[in-house]
Amino acid sequence: MRDHVAGGALTETTFLVLLATYTPNHGYGIMQFVERVTGGRVLLGAGTLYGAIHTLLKKKWIAPVGNDKPGSSKKEYVITDLGKQVAEKELRRLEELYRLASRIMGGEPI
Amino acid sequence: MTDLLTRYSKIRLVYFWYAGRMFALALMLLIFTVWMKSVFPALGAVLFGALGCLWLRPGLRTSQKVRRLKEEAKTNEYEAPSMRKKALKMIAAAAIPVFLAWIAYGALNSDGLQSGLQLDRYSVQRMVQSGGDNYWNASYGKLSGYRQRRITLNEGTYTFAIEITTKSGDLNLSITGQDGKEYYKGSKLPTSAFQVQVDIPAKEKITLRVDAKGHSGGFKMKWEQFPIPGA
Amino acid sequence: MTKRVYRYFFDFTEGQEKWLNEMAAKGWRLVQCGQLTYDFERCAPGEYEYAVELVADKSYAKSKDYKAFLESIGYKTFYKNVNVGLYFGTIKWRPWGEGAGQFATAPGALQKELIIVEKKKDGKPLNFTRI
Numbered sequence: 001m002r003d004h005v006a007g008g009a010l011t012e013t014t015f016l017v018l019l020a021t022y023t024p025n026h027g028y029g030i031m032q033f034v035e036r037v038t039g040g041r042v043l044l045g046a047g048t049l050y051g052a053i054h055t056l057l058k059k060k061w062i063a064p065v066g067n068d069k070p071g072s073s074k075k076e077y078v079i080t081d082l083g084k085q086v087a088e089k090e091l092r093r094l095e096e097l098y099r100l101a102s103r104i105m106g107g108e109p110i
Numbered sequence: 111m112t113d114l115l116t117r118y119s120k121i122r123l124v125y126f127w128y129a130g131r132m133f134a135l136a137l138m139l140l141i142f143t144v145w146m147k148s149v150f151p152a153l154g155a156v157l158f159g160a161l162g163c164l165w166l167r168p169g170l171r172t173s174q175k176v177r178r179l180k181e182e183a184k185t186n187e188y189e190a191p192s193m194r195k196k197a198l199k200m201i202a203a204a205a206i207p208v209f210l211a212w213i214a215y216g217a218l219n220s221d222g223l224q225s226g227l228q229l230d231r232y233s234v235q236r237m238v239q240s241g242g243d244n245y246w247n248a249s250y251g252k253l254s255g256y257r258q259r260r261i262t263l264n265e266g267t268y269t270f271a272i273e274i275t276t277k278s279g280d281l282n283l284s285i286t287g288q289d290g291k292e293y294y295k296g297s298k299l300p301t302s303a304f305q306v307q308v309d310i311p312a313k314e315k316i317t318l319r320v321d322a323k324g325h326s327g328g329f330k331m332k333w334e335q336f337p338i339p340g341a
Numbered sequence: 342m343t344k345r346v347y348r349y350f351f352d353f354t355e356g357q358e359k360w361l362n363e364m365a366a367k368g369w370r371l372v373q374c375g376q377l378t379y380d381f382e383r384c385a386p387g388e389y390e391y392a393v394e395l396v397a398d399k400s401y402a403k404s405k406d407y408k409a410f411l412e413s414i415g416y417k418t419f420y421k422n423v424n425v426g427l428y429f430g431t432i433k434w435r436p437w438g439e440g441a442g443q444f445a446t447a448p449g450a451l452q453k454e455l456i457i458v459e460k461k462k463d464g465k466p467l468n469f470t471r472i
Contacts, residue, residue, distance in 0.1 A: 026413060027413050027414055045469050046411055046414055046416065046469060047113070047117075047394065047469045117395075120395060120398055120437075121395050123437050124397055124454075161351075165351050168355065168356065172354075
């Protein structure tokens, strides 16, 4: 899972996990969210998800949410401000691509 | 894609680690077989070789998968450096115990091992030494190199009573004057006790020197002015 | 009805995984595993499926974390050994491990090199990176 943040591109997995954590969510919840919103197109593997969550934690794009029940295995994660910045940057990049592709494929000369 | 690659690379490494350990044991037993000319280590070598192969097969299969993945993946450059670093780490990890073992071997078996690890011009195992104004004794497990003592003798005649114990190896003994005058020189001395009479013309510094080559045993020297002047 | 099988896998990832899935297809569900033993109980054929994850390069804390994560998703997990023997109180050096995973101790990460993951077959794939 290589995110070239300097180049601005996030992988689909990263972006989806970030979106899933706009509301606090735990591992299983993130898996289900991704499956639901992509209509089953993207199915996150448990191993992949574990790696993704830990990478995002390390990059401080998501943060763990304190639980009422200590020692609970249902650790929840929520997106941080930095994570939101990254996600918005990605949205702008995708919009730019979307507009460009629409114009070209719509037959507009560049 | 890189998830798959790291996953199968790790699995392959673990298979090869286990296989490698078995093959190393088999190799050691093979050496024992030749050295001891016995059939039992040979059987052990076959056993460990078989175990090694049982782990090698899945390792090779996983290796095929990794190679296929690497061909498909275009982001090889991300994997190569970390794998190389890991390989270097493993080589260093294997080299350090070998190096330490070599130092330990050199320290324990310093039979003139010209490895530069000896810190003095002699090496000795288990030496008990004592010396005084008119005696010098030493007994040791093994001595190699030379040891010497400088004493000052007055003008006159001295009798050196020398006792040598030679269990193995060679011991030479010399009594030399200030200007290199050889008062006594004995080579490859066996277990013996003898006396040497030395006439000193004028007060001078005498060097008592033993040269040993893997000598096991010891020596005892004592000297007295005799006949006593004026007697 | 339960049964106990004595088996050791040199091919501890794919061979073991394939065999566990074959048992599950016949209607046997894993309840416990020892160094050389597998205890099964009866279940509906094809009710469960299995995967084997290698965690030998991780430290004990990290592998426990991963195991807890898998359980929070709803999978059942078992620790499984690769080494066979009585290793209580020993330390093994694994230069290929990451960080603290380079030293496996018993009690600890030693004898817990693998995690067997069980999932109820419900049409959705078990989903670990596989080819």
